Amino acid sequence: MGPFLYNHTNPQDTWYVLTGIPGLEDFHIWIAILICSMYIVAIVGNSILIFLIMTERSLHEPMYLFLSMLALADILLSTTTAPKILAIFWFHSRNISFGCCVTQMFFIHFIFAVESAILLAMAFDRYVAICYPLRYTTILTSSVICKIGIAAVVRSFTVCFPFIFLLYRLTYCGKNIISHSYCEHMGIARLACDNIKVNIVYGLTVALLTIGLDLVFIITSYSLILCTVFKIPSWSARFKALNTCGSHFCVILMFYGPALFSFFAHRFGGKTIPHHVHILIANLYVVVPPTLNPIIYGVKTKQIQERVVLLFSHIRTCF
Secondary structure, three states: OHHHHHHHHOHHHOEEEEOOOOOOHHHHHHHHHHHHHHHHHHHHHHHHHHHHHHHOHHHOOHHHHHHHHHHHHHHHHHHHHHHHHHHHHHHOOOEEEHHHHHHHHHHHHHHHHHHHHHHHHHHHHHHHHHHOHHHHHHHOOHHHHHHHHHHHHHHHHHHHOHHHHHHHOOOEOOOOEEOOOOOOHHHHHOOEOOOOHHHHHHHHHHHHHHHHHHHHHHHHHHHHHHHHHOOOOOHHHHHHHHHHHHHHHHHHHHHHHHHHHHHHHHHHOOOOOOHHHHHHHHHHHOOHHHHHHHHHHHHHOHHHHHHHHHHHHHHHHHO
16 A cells, blocks of 8 residues: 555655567667667667758758757757667666656657648748749748748747646556556556546547647648649649659648557557557657658759758868
């Protein structure tokens, strides 16, 4: 009875156990090697991207400034999760305190919401560039870009900060096993012995009004872009216009595809889709997009290709 009361009155002193990927324990080492490789590529690739955009004046355009914001968010998202995942898989360091778990949860949801807002801003950038090319520089000024970045951070912080209070208000009574490799809101809430209906409703509301609404606006932007592009008489001009959206569209698919799969599978496919599949996708999700985003933009964007070649040529001459 003593431990029960201890956990009940002092949830902040509780230590949770992250299990990794239940059912795939024999493959943890190999999965960790894959995640570690992608994490290193994500950090290096996004750091180079930020460096090039910040130091090269010719890349100080709205599209590239938004891209640098996305790259920074990718670094933060993967760094918030990957080190702990690797510690679990390689060193069996599965324990995490309640405070650290809630902190990790907040930053995961916060950064995820920020990335969604940045992708919406990038879709708006492509919409203005293609639909209103003559007004592009007057609409997306440096001041407007800065305000969009601040708005993305403030909105995400405002909707995600209540998650902390919603978790601290709950009563916890001894359950401390989280069948995951990192902490997320509902994973912690389900360990409580209270009614978590408020947590479920708020989490769903936040998902619909942030991620869901962003996706609706992104689809609307690209619908308007396609309407404008197909009015262009020249096929070469159409291809050029669509090509400028290609890399961004690939990034959107990588970001929202696994998120939507996880969202619907978690709520409607619990009995048909194995639990370890959910967790595996969730693990890969925090490193795959951050890894591929700089590669996609590097391959699809000529200006970035040229700057990367110049950078590595300069480094080679130094050695």
